[in-house]
Amino acid sequence: MKTLTKLLSIVFLTVWVTTFALAQETATRTPDVPYVPTRQTVVDAMLKLAKVTKNDVVYDLGCGDGRIVITAAKQYGATGTGIDINPERIKEANQNAQVAKVTDKVKFEQADLFETDFSKASVVTLYLLPSVNLKLRPILQKQLKPGSRIVSHAFDMGDWQPDQKIEVDGSTIYFWTVPAKK
Template identity: 65%
Template sequence: MQLQRTICLLVASVSIGITGCVPLSQSNAQISQTPTTTQTPLREPDVVYVPTPQEVVDEMLALAKVTKNDVIYDLGSGDGRIPVTAAQKFGTRGIGIDINPERIQEANANAQKAGVSDRVKFLNQDLFTTDISQATVVTLYLLPELNVRLRPQLFKQLKPGTRIVSHDFDMGEWKPERTVQTKEGSTIYLWTIPKEVPPNLR
């Protein structure tokens, strides 16, 4: 895992596009099963694809207190394990965004295999230009500078009370509400979108 983290920090190129979203009209809306993919990435990924261990996925969902009423947006969704796990365990609906079409195909195959294709959808998009306004939970596994770059988008689009959970990397000056250390040696951070954004974070 330490080697994976080192790779993640040193190489600028993962499945984001995370770790890790397209709008749903409402949390209980039917999600189309038709994947949107292209033959080549929209642009070069920002980070090297490193899957989040399943144990960490479980901890992230627990920390966010995910329920069947939530809509998860996984930004940089990779093989789709976060939305798929949430759908299997809690009946949650989810959207995964990844810039690499190969990851989208893999995630859709995993959702089909898990029997949750009616609850999750994976889209080949750039997370920095995606509408995430329907999310009630956002999950991330990006680099610190990407989290900070994403922060204005989170404040602008997400409703107050939306929970954000990040694997291993924080949000700079935006201090987390909770920080959890897993048995596997990972760190998980939790934030909630406030009613008013502090001036120093705008």
């Protein structure tokens, strides 16, 4: 009986350690926003408002299925990176990039927006919530070079007045240019 108890204890401990290790390896924070895709008409307007060109590096924060950076690559020749915390969205975005034949121009990373370096971006797109935009604002202002453009679908950034605000297909789009560092 002692041997059986010892064996069961070892098995239990092994299972617990393995489960804990796997949980740590795959653990991610809960997403800050629910996944709601941006309609293509709004995507097109966002990229047009940002005046995206083939020389731009577009980062989409909370990229979902990847449609914004994929459209930037297909229509403008830009390169792009999509960031999302949800591994299912990253998988879907990569599949969509393959179908669109733009895998040479775009990449998707499963990452936390608040721990990501997007200083290489010349254009950043967002469809997040007001509280997330406000939390990201100082990070964007610190990391992005002067002249970089930020476009947000539906939500502003508090008292940082947009350079432009337009209505498209029932949605509001906000546009900012990162000012020179003081």
